[in-house]
Amino acid sequence: MMQKIQRFGGAMFTPVLLFAFAGIVIGISTLFTTEAIMGGLADPNGLWYQVWNILLQGGWTVFNQLPLIFVVGLPIGLAKKQHARCCMEALVLYLTFQYFLSTILSQWGANFGVDFAAEVGGTSGLTMVANIKTLDMGMIGALMISGIVIMLHNKFFDTKLPEWMGTFSGSSFVVIVGFFALVPVALLSAWLWPMVQSGMRAFQGFISDAGALGVWVFIFMERILIPFGLHHLLYFPFYYDSAVIAGGVYSAWATQLPELAANSGSLKELAPYAWPTLTGLSKIFGCPGIALAFYVTAKDSKKKQIAGLLVPITLTAIFCGVTEPIEFTFLFIAPALFVVHALLAATLATVAYICGVVGVLAGGLIEMSALNFIPLMASHWSTYLTLLVVGLIFTGIYFVVFRFLILKFDFKTPGREDDEEIKFHSKKEYREKQNGGSIEGSSETASHGDTLAEKILEALGGKDNIVDVTNCVTRLRVNVKDENLVQSDKYFKSIGTHGIKATKKNIQVIVGLSVPQVRDDFEHLL
Structure with a gap:
């Protein structure tokens, strides 16, 4: 049952991938058609307004037709x-x-x-x-x-x-x-x-x-469910359906943007429903603190290598709102840190909420800017200044707490591993391990002709071991017949992924944002 629920949650991401662009179009078009910001240029009778209004109405397609899009997207x-x-x-x-x-x-x-x-x-x-x-x-x-x-x-x-x-x-x-x-x-x-x-x-x-208690519980549950792939099922009714407001937070907020831009009152009073999307604050402010703690606590000999890993995945979290690459770098090594991360994320969101911060703040900096900062900065700059101060304070808290716990309990976070540098392995080494041999100490490297999908398929036990496959934003989700044929997390990292999350026969391979292409290649191989 858990496998089916996880697969269902992953399938729902097919239409969700359309939301980022739609949100950007709505945010920018709303900015350019709001008289409180653009003045006379945004006169509804002028060509400027009319051209941008065409784009605005087109941007609403995804949100206005959500049920139909999900009906078609799920299959x-x-x-x-x-x-x-x-x-x-x-x-x-x-x-x-x-x-x-x-x-x-x-x-x-x-x-x-x-x-x-x-x-x-x-x-x-x-x-x-x-x-x-x-x-x-x-x-x-x-x-x-x-x-x-x-x-x-x-x-x-x-x-x-x-x-x-x-x-x-x-x-x-x-x-x-x-x-x-x-x-x-x-x-x-x-x-x-x-x-x-x-x-x-x-x-x-x-x-x-x-009030604030509801915010804390919701944000904590959203973060803590990520390892199980069930967080989508928690937040979907809040973001895109009528759990707290008709039509969902995204739709209601985008509809209200012109009113919010024209009113300098408290956002918390103008849009009291817009708290569930505070999940994104830990992406912007928490992940840099985590990454900095990993870098500082890494061995000196590995700092340069770890910086090369941490910079792109941290920027991915900040700008795109995709945190799984950085979260999965430590989730299975030190799960206690992930619990701490969920606690801090909930506390950060709650403190920001108490200070008057609400909005569509679930995604990364790009989405936040389009739906919040760009159209509303002129009227609500003080709220966003408060958010910046609170966020940077929590970046420091994240860093201090993670650094203390890593050193206190000697967690083997990236750069602190006892083994030597991970190297790539070949199909021959993999097959030797399948037959009871060992890949340790082998000097043969992986074939440069092997695609990532081929390496993943081999590491999952070959195509005869695959039941089905789907994906979410960063993970290839595969059900296998025999979990004993699946290679270790370390091996998956050695072939170019961020590792795996295995729950019996349900295997989630953390690939990154290129997972749709990898899935296509994977299905062709099958």
């Missing part, structure tokens, strides 16, 4: 065959489900406690999906239906029908089965989802009343 990561056909099936059956649900509510809505005659939005619980008036199930509904379709696709796509029924095979058969399977799903949704909506509204009230 890319989870379908076991014919991914493109599964995407089509998912879209068709999701729209079919919405027509079922819309008709059920229009006829019997009162029996389910739904006033279908009400206007969409607000507290009605209704929305529009592809011009279909229906129950607002947000991304949860989209993921549910897409997951059902993927299951049907994997089970029935290759079903052999009599030759005279060949027209109904493949995708047609999946849609036929799904058509009838979704009728009871629509009925259950009409009955159960209004109760879920009531519960979500109660949860929103609870988390809002929890």
Whole structure:
């Protein structure tokens, strides 16, 4: 079950990769169309405004159509065959489900406690999906239906029908089965989802009343779940769905940007919902402190080598918001440090929140600048100055705490290893180890012709040992048949990755931001 949940979380990153560019377009376009910042140049009747408004509306595509995008995106990561056909099936059956649900509510809505005659939005619980008036199930509904379709696709796509029924095979058969399977799903949704909506509204009230404590618990849980690949499932409903505000924090914040830019009042009072995305503060301010502690505590003979490792992965965390490369450099060597990291990250976010800092601050510096600093600096510079001061103080705290713990407990963080410099190994050495031999002491180096995907496949026991593969932003997620055929974390680092996270038959190879290309190569090899 854990493997399936992790794979599901990884698959959700396929559409999420679109958010960074969309966010940048919205942030910059909002800046250039806000009269409070641009003055008369942003007059709605002028050419400047109209041109930027075209780009702004285009930038909203991803956020305005999130359910549809996730419906189509999920099969890319989870379908076991014919991914493109599964995407089509998912879209068709999701729209079919919405027509079922819309008709059920229009006829019997009162029996389910739904006033279908009400206007969409607000507290009605209704929305529009592809011009279909229906129950607002947000991304949860989209993921549910897409997951059902993927299951049907994997089970029935290759079903052999009599030759005279060949027209109904493949995708047609999946849609036929799904058509009838979704009728009871629509009925259950009409009955159960209004109760879920009531519960979500109660949860929103609870988390809002929890104040700083709620912030601390949320941020701590988001960080501590990273090793298990489950953090996506925690924050998705907050960021992109209606856990704390209708439409999610990202959508609500981007919509409110013009108002925020024109008002110099407290951001915390203007947008009290925008605290879940404070997860990004530890990326900007925590990771440099961690990296500096690693460098200072490294052996003198390895400082230059470690600097070459730490500089790019720290910049990746700061600018792109991807922390896994630096976090996974010490997670498995010293897991206690990761717990400390989660504690400090939660405390940093909570202190910033108490000081009035909120916003879309989950990504790296690029995303933060587009959605916060650039459009809002003129009106809220004092808030961002406060954030800078608090952040730099915590950079120092991170450094002091990590340095103390590394030296106190002699954690073998990068540059403090007892072994000699890691070298690359060859397929021959790998096969010798598989046969009971040892790769230690061998002088043969890896073939320069081997791609990283080939090396990873060999280290995972070969293609006959692979069950399935998907990826998230930095990790290649693979389920294997026999975990005993998988090489060690040290070996994976020697072939050019950042190591692995192994949970029985579920193996996560930490590749870095090039993982989509590596996965493509990996699948071609399979």
